[in-house]
Amino acid sequence: MFDYDVAYLGSGHSCWHGALTLAAAGKKVVLMDHDLPGGTCTNYGCDAKILLDGPFEFLEGLKRYEDVCVDHAGTIDWKNLMAYKKKHLAPFSEFIPGMLKQTGIDFIRERGKLLDAHTIQAGDQTITAETIVLGVGQRNARLNVPGSEYLHGSREFLDIEEMPEHLICIGAGIISMEFASMALTLGKKVTFFEFMPRALAAYPEKYVCKLVEKMTAQGAEFHFGEAVCGIEKTEKGYRVMAKSGLCVEGDYVLDATGRVANYEDLGLEELGIPASRRGIQVDDHLRTCVPNIYVSGDAIDKEIPRLTPTAEFESNYIASQILGVSNAPICYPAVPNLVFTLPRIAQVGITVDEAEKCPEQYRIVSVPYGAQNEWVDNRELDIDMTFIVDKEGFLAGAAIYGSEAGTWIDFLTLVINKKISGDELRGMIFAFPTQTYMIVSTLVSILNK
Secondary structure, eight states, X not given: OOSEEEEEEBOSHHHHHHHHHHHHTTOOEEEEOSSOTTHHHHHHSHHHHHHHHHHHHHHHHHHTTTTTTOSOOOOOOHHHHHHHHHHHHTTHHHHHHHHHHHTTOEEEOSOEEESSSSEEEETTEEEEEEEEEEOOOEEEOOOOSTTGGGXXXXXXXXXXXXXXXXXXXXXXXXXXXXXXXXXXXXXXXXXXEESSSSSXXXXXXXXXXXXXXXXHHHTEEEEETOOEEEEEEOSSXXXXXXXXXXXXXXXXXXXXXXXXEOOTTSSHHHHTOOEETTEEOOOTTSBOSSTTEXXXXXXXXXXXXXXXXXXXXXXXXHHHHXXXXXXXXXXXXXXXXXXXXXXXXXXXXXXXXXXXXXXXTEEEEEEOHHHHOTTTTTTOTTOEEEEEEETTSOEEEEEEEETTHHHHHHHHHHHHHTTOOHHHHHTSOOOTTOHHHHHHHHHHTTXXX
């Protein structure tokens, strides 16, 4: 007899969604986490970023009307904004254990470690469970160079009281590009050191180039093909040095060189479960080589984007497996992903690069949406969209450059996943005049040709 039916190591979206489903079905469930309950996204990730981003998005929109009817677009007080963020997000870490308790789920404020296939050490407690789910997530990578103690990760940046006058970003991926967008809007200086030949390597190059050009015009400096070899403390701040001899001084250094799985000291090696910085290996049912131990969320070694909604999807999938609702291998739908820069870059489904390599399978249609729809797109003239249409005439992928890309990519994800045809769209009625209406008008002329 086990203490619990299901035990979760972790408490983020990769855990608690499935836990609620299992508890509602009568299962005895426990979650354990030594960090803030709710995980990265809730406490020092997505939620914090989008809350801080809000006024910047409005400010960007107002600036587009300064030569028409707006005298002054305003300024943002970062210190007050940060205080607002802390006030509204701090209660989440207390709310989640309470929410779990109301549904009959136990919560242990300790990091769990596997002792065997069914036994977990959590602080001074030893508990047993029939099924175990590892939702231990990832953490910021730390560049292994002299002076690494002067580096800061995304968690620390999202708590800074004052925006640095000169922000140095090591890496030009999602995290640094998003943070830099805010800093540049505040009139701060930003310098990038990026080992790769361009920023945001996973996103369409033409859209990334547009964003880099905009950020450069705002005062950003991009140094591509540069490998950082050390950081030094100076009288006024910090000096970042590259192997090429390039040196830049600033007053805050952000290490955005990636994220690594929290696989260490979990007892995996003793059980023969393969794992690395990339994550924990699973089969097509998200099971490890020990069949009653699953993995969910960012801790999985996978190619699927590591995103909050993906973790939620996996958590719900594992719950359905445990309950016997389905025994089918996991099948991911099209997964939209979005960079919250100013403006946004979004993509879903087949990418532009993939489509270009298979011209016999896909048709690429680029639409200068902003230039065509100034009257309805809030004067955002540089909005651009790319649609990937398969040989049957259905939408297979899309990429967007624009401030409302998040809303639009969600709509296009629905079109892709449900294989909605142009005729079906034509048979629906949408609100007018809206940006979505104009996208539908564009789609019906492209699909099923």
